[in-house]
Amino acid sequence: MxxxxxxxxxxxxxxxxxxxxxxxxxxxxxxxxxxxxxxxxxxxxxxxxxxxxxxxxxxxxxxxxxxxxxxxxxxxxxxxxxxxxxxxxxxxxxxxxEHDWYQTFADFFSIKWRKASEINLHALRKSRFELLSLAEQYAGDEELEQQVQIDLAKIDEAIRYYQWLIRLIETLESQEIFKLVPKDNG
Amino acid sequence: MxxxxxxxxxxxxxxxxxxxxxxxxxxxxxxxxxxxxxxxxxxxxxxxxxxxxxxxxxxxxxxxxxxxxxxxxxxxxxxxxxxxxxxxxxxxxxxxxEHDWYQTFADFFSIKWRKASEINLHALRKSRFELLSLAEQYAGDEELEQQVQIDLAKIDEAIRYYQWLIRLIETLESQEIFKLVPKDNG
DNA sequence: CAGTACATACAGTTATTTCTGTACAAAGTA
DNA sequence: TACTTTGTACAGAAATAACTGTATGTACTG
CATH class of the missing domain: 1.10.10.10 (Winged helix-like DNA-binding domain superfamily/Winged helix DNA-binding domain)
Incomplete structure (x- = not known):
């Protein structure tokens, strides 16, 4: 010290x-x-x-x-x-x-959370495509279509969530967050 | 499975x-x-x-x-x-x-980040008080007052940051965040 | 009131991570 | 060019965390 x-x-x-x-x-x-x-x-x-x-x-x-x-x-x-x-x-x-802790916080999310979100989003979209292909391949198979539907619903909701999360991170990156939640309490 | x-x-x-x-x-x-x-x-x-x-x-x-x-x-x-x-x-x-991932995200911040923020805020405020006492104790000592001032400036800025962070977390807890960053992209 | 089924505390083992000292590569200096 | 100085790659040692099996406590069941 x-x-x-x-x-x-x-x-x-x-x-x-x-x-x-x-x-x-x-x-x-x-x-x-x-x-x-x-x-x-x-x-x-x-x-x-x-x-x-x-x-x-x-x-x-x-x-x-x-x-x-x-x-x-x-x-x-x-x-x-x-x-x-x-x-x-x-x-x-x-x-x-870096003494600007607001910036540090924003950077952290931009670096870590955004990356993770994008990786997961990619995996989810790929999986979504595969499920649709599977359903198509066995078109008419009631049992399969039902199973695919269940997984698909979960995946779609997850995709929606990650899209939201990335938008949230973008408001941090663009400093727009400080318009929504101001630095000074008022 | x-x-x-x-x-x-x-x-x-x-x-x-x-x-x-x-x-x-x-x-x-x-x-x-x-x-x-x-x-x-x-x-x-x-x-x-x-x-x-x-x-x-x-x-x-x-x-x-x-x-x-x-x-x-x-x-x-x-x-x-x-x-x-x-x-x-x-x-x-x-x-x-819990299939509501928005909720999961909000809860995570509420549980982990809020707790950490409050602990740090407490430590910072205590330190702030101690520094003020120190300056008072040696009132008139130019050298010390200057040093105290430097630390105090950092601490005050950190306190301001954590107060902001807690407000951000509160918008998550109250669901208000979805007014600011909507779930549906639009 | 036994007897059974279940979840978890605990201690020991295994696996992983962090830390260190040495060796080396890169860049500056004479 | 040889000689420093500096930062980091790497391998092994030390520390930490994760995982397991056994033991125990609790709450149902008959």
Whole structure:
């Protein structure tokens, strides 16, 4: 953790203690983003850092291997929770958190949920096609048609749901969500 | 998997094959809900079941222990993705999926994200109070006040974000979201 | 009141994930 | 070009999570 220059030991301790509790609270809930506790902790560390951080600084602060820092920070960058920044004169890679948490939330859905939705939608549509073909192939077979109908109804409803979910995600991506649910409570 | 009565072996095979692909696609993305692949698979199995299922039937279909079925289905019930249903005459517990996926989605956020948001909000507010106390205690100390101010700005922005997130979740809980992002594309 | 059927707590085992140290590739420096 | 410095691939070790079988408690049944 960054030393806060010019403070007395007690002051610094008090500040660090307060930060630590917030870092832990946030880190504990990071499983919702599908990241490990230690990567969550790394995120918390970066959150209170007031300047970009190198892998070696992270390693030192987290008391972990550089490899772990590398993989952890890569996960965070992939999720756009952390940004790689350039600073001339430094050969080391520098990272800092994305402080716009609304954006972080939107990006997370755009990256993870949208992808999953599209994969599922694809599988559902393919399955839908196969069921229709099957019904056609055995046209007239009462028993089969009934079974196909049951599955088809479920699949159609699922398709409808994913289409809605993707629309919801799109309102996040386009920032339109803030018109519907404003940032300021009013 | 439920045998579909009255179908020829080829017909049944074709139907099961189609189902299987959907189950796998869905199950693979279930990590977004924080459940294991096997619990996700169990969910998929229940999805295509046309009647409530007992633990023993699940065990047989999944080729796993009854204990695993018990814990898996409990996870799904806790997330309200699966409902326990009663049927007179049966001493066994029966379970069926919640087929309203919009509801499932809303419940998931209400259960997991809301809880996490409230915990974090609490930690942030507590920290906010502590920082203000600290600044008061050392009133006049330029250096400290500046540091406190930096942390406080981050914390206030985070609080604002979580308040927004909770409002968003509330629009899901109240179904109001469907006024903002309608189920039917139009 | 036994006796049976059922779900789950618990402890041990197996499987998976996370973490580390070493080795190496890429890019900068002299 | 040789020499650093830096980030990451990889394989093995350590830690964690998932799965199973047995044991137990509870609630029906006769």
């Amino acid at each position: 960054e030393r806060s220059g010019g403070l007395s030991p007690e002051q610094e301790l008090a500040l660090l203690k307060t930060r630590k509790k917030v870092i832990e609270a946030i880190g504990n809930n990071m499983d919702l983003y599908g990241i490990t506790p230690s990567t969550g902790h790394l995120y918390g560390l970066l959150f209170f850092q007031n300047k970009p951080m190198t892998l070696d600084e992270m390693r030192q602060a987290m008391e972990m291997s550089k490899t772990s820092m590398s993989t952890g920070v890569r996960t965070l960058v992939d999720l756009k929770m952390v940004n790689k920044v350039w600073e001339k004169g430094s050969r080391k890679d520098l990272y800092e958190v | 439920e045998r579909s009565g009255g179908l020829s072996p080829e017909q049944e095979l074709a139907l099961l094959k189609t189902r299987k692909k959907v189950i796998e696609a869905i199950g693979n993305n279930m990590d977004l809900y924080g459940i294991t692949p096997s619990t996700g698979h169990l969910y998929g199995l229940l999805f295509f079941q046309n009647k409530p299922m007992t633990l023993d039937e699940m065990r047989q279909a999944m080729e796993m222990s009854k204990t695993s079925m018990s814990t898996g289905v409990r996870t799904l019930v806790d997330l309200k993705m699966v409902n326990k249903v009663w049927e007179k005459g049966s001493r066994k517990d029966l379970y069926e999926v």
